[in-house]
Amino acid sequence: MKRRDFIYLTGMGTAATLIPGIPVVGRPIDPMQLLESIDLALKKRMADVALNAARSKGATYTDVRIGRYLNQFVITREDKVQNIVNTESYGMGIRVIANGSWGFAATDKLDNDNIAKTAELAVSIAKENSRLLTEPVQLAPQKGHGEVSWKAPIEKNAFEVPIKEKVDLLLSVNDAAMKAGADYVNSLLFMVNEQKYFASTDGSYIDQDIHRMWPVFFITTIDKATGKFETRNSLSAPVGMGYEYLNARPQDKIQGVTTLYRGRYDMLEDAKAGGAQTKEKLKAKSVEAGKYDLILDPSHLWLTIHESTGHPSELDRVLGYEANFAGTSFLTLDKWKSKNFNYGSKLVNIVADKTQVGSLGAVGYDDEGVKCGRWDIIKDGILVNYQAIRDQAHILGLNASQGCCYADNWSSVQFQRMPNISLQPGKEKKSVDDLIKGVEKGIYIVGDGSFSIDQQRYNFQFGGQLFYEIKNGKITGMLRDVAYQSNTQEFWNSCVGIADESDYRLGGSFFDGKGQPSQSSAVSHGSSTARFNGVNVINTSRKIG
C-alpha cells in the first residue's frame, strides 16, 4: 500500500473525499482467511523450483520471496461504519544475478511451470540489463541459515478480534470526541500481517510472521461564526504489536498538560481530549514568529529523526541511487571517513536497531536473508556509520551486510530501507519538567504534523498537533499556527538536553515512501523528550479571498 492509496482510502488528505472505496492493494477476502497460513513444506518446494530453474538458466545467485500480505481496515466517521476491508496479496518474487547484473520478476500463479518461467524471465532481464552496467554486482558473503523461523512476539493477534468489537471501539471513540466538542471525526483501525518466506542459493529457508497495527483518528472542529476550523490527530503510534496495544494500563499513561502514552494506547481517552483540544486550538493565541527553545515530545520528535537522520544515513541515497526521486544526502562518504563530522551535539547518540521489541522494523532476518542487529549511526555527535545491504557492504569496508533490505510486497524488488533509527535517552536523570523548567522563551510540541525536507536533507520544516507556550520555565497556554524551520546539522547541534530512559517512547511511520516505482515501508523511531535551543519558528496563518 502506498501513502497516496492510504490517503484515498481514508480521506486523510486535502482530497479528503472519504470515499469508502475498494483498496487498490491485494484482493478482498473473507475475514476467516486472515487466520490461515501456507504450508511450510509447500513453500519450500515452490522455492526450490525457482532456485533450480534460475540456476539452470545461468544465474550465479538467486533469492526467492513467497509472501502472503494480509490487511484489515475498519473505517468509520461520526456514527457510521464506512468500510470494512480484508485483503490478501499472495505471490512470489524472484531475484537473480546473471552476467553480474540484477534481474527480477514476480508472479501470483504458483504452479511449477509458471514459477520456472518467472525465474527464466528474471534471468533474461538480468542478461539484457548487463550491457548497461559499469561494474558487476558485488555481494557481501552470507552463510546459509538452513531452515529457521521468526515470529513477532505479539500477545493478541488483531485478526482474531471480532470485527464487531473493533467497530464498537471506533464508534465509541467518535462519540467521545463529538461529545467533547468535535464536529467531525474519522477513525480507523489498520492491521497488517506479513507472512514471509525467504529462500536463497546460500542455503537459507526462512519463515517469518510479522504483525503491525495502527489505530488512528482525525478530529475537525469548526467555529461557525468565523468559518475557521482546527484539527487534531490521534497521539497513537503505529506499532509492531498485536491488539494488546489498545489495552492501556495506568502505568502506560504519562499525565501532564496532555496525556501521553508509552507502549500501549487509550484511544477513547485520547479522542475525548482531542475533541476538547480542537476547541481550545480555535481560541489559542497565534504564535509570534521568532527564535524559541523547543521541547519536543517523542510523539513529535520521531518524524524529525526519521527525516533528518534516518533518510540521510541511507547508503543508497549517499551513493546516488535515489537521485532521480527521493534525492541524495549531505552525509557524504568523506564526512564519514573523516571520523570527525560534527552531526550533532555531544548528547546526540543515534542507533539503528532492527531487533527492538514492539517496533515496526523488528524482524529476525531481512529480505535477503541477513540476521538483524543493532549498530551506532551517530556516536557522541559524530557520524560513524550508515545503513547498508549486501551489495553495498564492501563500499563501507564491511564483510557482512547490516540487514537493511526490504520489499513491500512479493511483486516488488527488495532494496535498502531504513531500520528503526532512534535517539538514545540522556544518561543523567532528567524529567520533562526538568527540561521545561530551564526554558525562558519556548514552545513544547506534541504530536506530528506537516513535514517537508529538501532532497539532501539539510533544510526542514515541521508542524505538530499541540503547541504550548513556555515562559520562564512554565507552560502558560496553547499556541496555534506554529511551524519550525532549521538546518539538520544546526538543529542537532542545538540539542542541549535529553530526558532520561524513563521517558523513552516509540513513534513511527506506516508509509515511508522511497524508490521508483515507489514502495512503502514501516519504521519506528524512539526517543525521550529533548530540548533544542534557538530554533526559528514561523507563523503559518494566511488568508485567501
Place this chain on the structure above:
Amino acid sequence: MTLLTKDEAFALLKKVLAYSKADECEVNLSGTNNSNIRYARNAVSTSGSVSQFQLVVQSAFGKKSGVATINEFDDASLEKVVRRSEELAQLAPENPEYVSILGPQKYAEAITFVPATAAITPKMRADAVAQSLQTAKESKAVAAGFLEDSNGFSALMNSKGLFAYNTSTNTNFSITVRTEDGKGSGYATRGYNDVTKLDTKLATKIAADKAVKSAAAKAIEPGKYTVILEPAAAAVLLERIFFGLDARQADEGRSFLSLPGGKTRLGEKLVDERVNIYSDPLNPELPTSTWNGDGRPQEKISWIEKGVVKNLSYSRYWAEKKGVKPVPGPDAAIMEGGTKSIEELIAGTKKGVLVTRLWYIRDVDPQSLLLTGLTRDGTFYIENGKIQYPIKNFRFNESPVIMLNNLEELGKPERTVSVESNANYLLPPMKIRDFTFSSLSDAV
C-alpha cells in the same frame, strides 16, 4: 498478458452476473501490464515487469454490500466469487450512504490506447535508457532516471444493464542529471499515451544542460519574488486545488472552498480572471477514460472559469442528498494558457526566479491551502530579461490560491507529470509575483 477485447469482456461479465442472487450486483474486470527500468550512477540498477488480472464483484442486499475478488476465470471460480461477495454483504453492517447502482449510460469512445505503447519490449526500454546514458556521459555528467510504461483494459457491468469498456496505455519518464562534482543538478519529465512521442535523448539533454548551468549557485536572500514556474513545478501546487474540488468537504466547512455559515465558494471568484481550468477526456494531448469507477460518464467540464469556481465534484451519495447532478472528480486537469514559450516569459521579466521543479510538497494549513516545499534541480536568477546566474534552492510557504491571484502571465501549455502524485496534466508555464520563499537550502 493479452488484453481482453470488448466482446470477450462483455461475455465474461455476462456470465458472472448470471450467477448473482443479490438485489444488485456490479462486476469490474481489469488487466494491466506494468514494466519499468531504473538507472542511477550512469548504469541500470533495477528493472521489472508485473502483470495483474482481476475480477471484482460487489453484491448488495438493501444497503448492505460486500466485495470479493478473484484472478481465476473458470466457471467454478466465477460462481465462487459471486457467492462470497453475497456472503460478505449479508454479514456487513448497513451503510446508510449506500447508493443504488446506475442503469445503462452513454459514453464517448475514448482515445487512450496507443498500440505502439502496448508493444514496447524489454530491448526497447534498454535502448531508450542507453540513449539517455550516452547523452549524460557526453555532458560529463551522471544520470539517474526511471522509465515506466503500462497497457491495460477495464470493463464494468451491472445487474441494471450498465456496460463500460476501455483500454489505455501510458508511459512516464523522468531524468535527473548531476554534475560529477555534485554541484549542479537538472531535471526533466515527460508523460505520454503514445511512446513514439518520447525522446529520452532530448529530455536528458535538457536535464544535463540545467545541471551544468546550475553549478556554483549563489545564495540570494529569501523573500517575495516574481517566479516563472515551469509546468512540472506548477503541477505539484495546482493539483492540490484539483484534489480539493470535493463538494462535501466544502459543504461541511473544512476546505479552502468553505465559507462561514455553511456556505461555499462555488460560483464565487477565487483567483485571477485569466485562470480557466477544465477537464476533457477527449483532449488529444491528454486523453483519459470516458467513464469513472462507478460508471458515471466523464465529460468535458469546467472547474474554474474566468477565475470563478464553476463546478465542484460530488459522490453519488452527496449529490443525491444535495439534489444536484453527481459530477465525478476529474481524472486529469487542463489549464488554458497563452502562446509564449518559457524563454519568452523570461525575456519579459525584469527581476525574477526561474523554477524547474518543486519537491516535498506538504499541506501546512488546509484552510488557506498553504503549502510548503522546496525548489530543486535548476533554480536561476533572472534580471533584465535574461538568466543571470544559478541560485541556491529555497523553501517556499505559499498557497496555490494566493499564487493564482498574483498571476502575471501564462505561457503555452504542455503535458507534464506531477513528481508527487505521478498524475499527468496539461499546464502552462506561469509567471507569478510575490511568491513567498521563506528560507535557503544548501541542497543541490
